[in-house]
Amino acid sequence: MTGRHAGLVLAGGSGRRLGRPKAGVVMEGRSLLERAVTMLSERCAEVVVVSRTGVPLPPIAVPVVLDGPGPNGPMNALAAGLAALTSEDVVVLACDLPLAGPVIDRLIEVPGHTAAAASDGSRLQPLCARYPRARTLEAVRGLMAAGDFRMTGLVAAVGAVTVAASDRELLNVNQEEDVELAAHLLLDVTKPQGSVPGT
Numbered sequence: 001m002t003g004r005h006a007g008l009v010l011a012g013g014s015g016r017r018l019g020r021p022k023a024g025v026v027m028e029g030r031s032l033l034e035r036a037v038t039m040l041s042e043r044c045a046e047v048v049v050v051s052r053t054g055v056p057l058p059p060i061a062v063p064v065v066l067d068g069p070g071p072n073g074p075m076n077a078l079a080a081g082l083a084a085l086t087s088e089d090v091v092v093l094a095c096d097l098p099l100a101g102p103v104i105d106r107l108i109e110v111p112g113h114t115a116a117a118a119s120d121g122s123r124l125q126p127l128c129a130r131y132p133r134a135r136t137l138e139a140v141r142g143l144m145a146a147g148d149f150r151m152t153g154l155v156a157a158v159g160a161v162t163v164a165a166s167d168r169e170l171l172n173v174n175q176e177e178d179v180e181l182a183a184h185l186l187l188d189v190t191k192p193q194g195s196v197p198g199t
Helices: 032-041 074-084 101-109 133-145 151-157 176-190
Strands: 005-010 046-051 064-066 089-094 116-119 124-132 161-164
Touching (some): 005 032, 032 101, 074 089, 074 133, 089 101, 101 116, 101 124, 124 133, 124 151, 133 151
Parallel strands (some): 046 064, 116 161
Antiparallel strands (some): 116 124
């Protein structure tokens, strides 16, 4: 499924709690970065990865842009990524959300030019979201100029609606136990229907 949306993968996390950059974490033979790029490539006309200097990335067949000057963080990454794209609507996905495919489909179904962010009912995930590119880039630049790097501030500035997601879809890989849980859930998702446990 491709269309007028662009995809933006954020892959600059150092993974301090994991002890290694998140983009290179491998689950079932594929890195988190590869999984995120594939997830968006199946749904978007073009995909760009944003990272930062000093973060090693596994080989990937889409363009990579680097954060601009300023504090490390998702706001700066968004500014760089949105500026590198031309599509009207951009689907943003942090590379550490390997089970987000179903909620990305729901985000894409939201009417065009509407900002939308996934929420599991108790927390909002601005890094699994869809943003109107030009309006969001203007908002990001304005917030950064004012010294406000909070993603919640961006969500409010662009008037984002929420799209329901499950805890599973928004499982965030931050620690080693998250890697194990996500790998287990991915196996469950890809298990053929009617398979017998243990086979």
